[in-house]
Amino acid sequence: MTTAAPVYLLDASIYIFQAYFSPYNNSVDEAGQDLSAFVGFVQFLMSLYRRERPLTGAVAMDNALFTGFRHALSEQYKSNRELPDENLAQQLDFCARAADALGWPVFASTRYEADDIIGTLARRSRDTDINDAQGGVCIVSRDKDLAQLIRTEADVLWDFSSNRRRSRADIERELGISTTLIPDYLGLVGDSVDCIAGVPGVGPVKAVALLSEFGTLDGIYSNLDKVAAMPLRGAKALANKLGLFETQARRCKLLATIVEEPEGCSDAFANASIADLTLAFPSLNEFSNLLEEALVPKVQIARMSEALVRLVEVSS
Secondary structure, eight states: OOOOEEEEEEEHHHHHHHHHHOTTOOOBOTTSOBOHHHHHHHHHHHHHHHHHOOSEEEEEOOOOTTTSHHHHHOTTTTTTOOOOOHHHHHHHHHHHHHHHHTTOOEEOOSSSOHHHHHHHHHHHHHHSGGGGGEEEEEEEOOOGGGGGGOOSTTOEEEETTTTEEEOHHHHHHHHSSOGGGHHHHHHHHOBGGGTBOOOTTOOHHHHHHHHHHHSSHHHHHHTHHHHTTSSSTTHHHHHHHHHHTHHHHHHHHHHHSOOSSOTTOOSGGGGOOGGGGBOOOOOHHHHHHHHHHTTOOHHHHHHHHHHHHHHHHHHO
8 A cells, every 4th residue: 555645845944044054055156156045955855856756745935024914913023034135035036946947836925924825735735635645744844833734643744954754743742732722822922933922921831731721812811810720830920911911912823823714815825726736847957047047166067967867867
């Protein structure tokens, strides 16, 4: 019996920036300009293709920095980020085009983040009958927020760099809550990486205790009078603090909730079918032309093109 193949959904930015900041990846073009992000991302895509031979999937690009709908909800959201400089912006464009040349469907939006694209594609792949023959979704990322999308026994969150694959059971064992409650959890504890404040003084232990007792953030606020009686240290003060920061907690949950059904969205990902997630055969000509346009050194072009030829031959 053959193992069903998953739908691979790639969080591109994680691996682009990992390559960009890696001290072990020092690539430059023929003019001496940095190419680390582009070359590292291409190597990641080829390595994944070689190991998994994916049939369906997509690459989600993050083009919504400072333009996404969450910034309208909170000025602080991801305020620790900076727009890419001209060199990095060019590399990001090359990365998207490289993924396309290697056969991956590529999706981006200026309103929705890569997480939302992945969330929407995951939902749409589950909603189609063909997913009965699939092995769930494999979300390739090390972003813990995406764990909320791991819903079925077949779903996996895969940190490619450390080769750590976590199932729904793994994640729920680590956190102590259902994956569906991760937005509620982050509404309470916050997320310093994305500048989501949460409720001051509420850490993981208290958040898990509250959600275990009352089910959801709504459940907590519907039973705020009962929080003070919980067998928790400082329960009375906790109840008061929750009441004081209710608006913030609810906003933080909204910021942390990945969109799965974008309303009134005309971006391609919002209406993608499983057919739109079918990988195409890699185009050696398109790939080689892109490497030349990016001014990749000739020796490196030959090496990368040869690697792609070997991949294509094995897949044929």
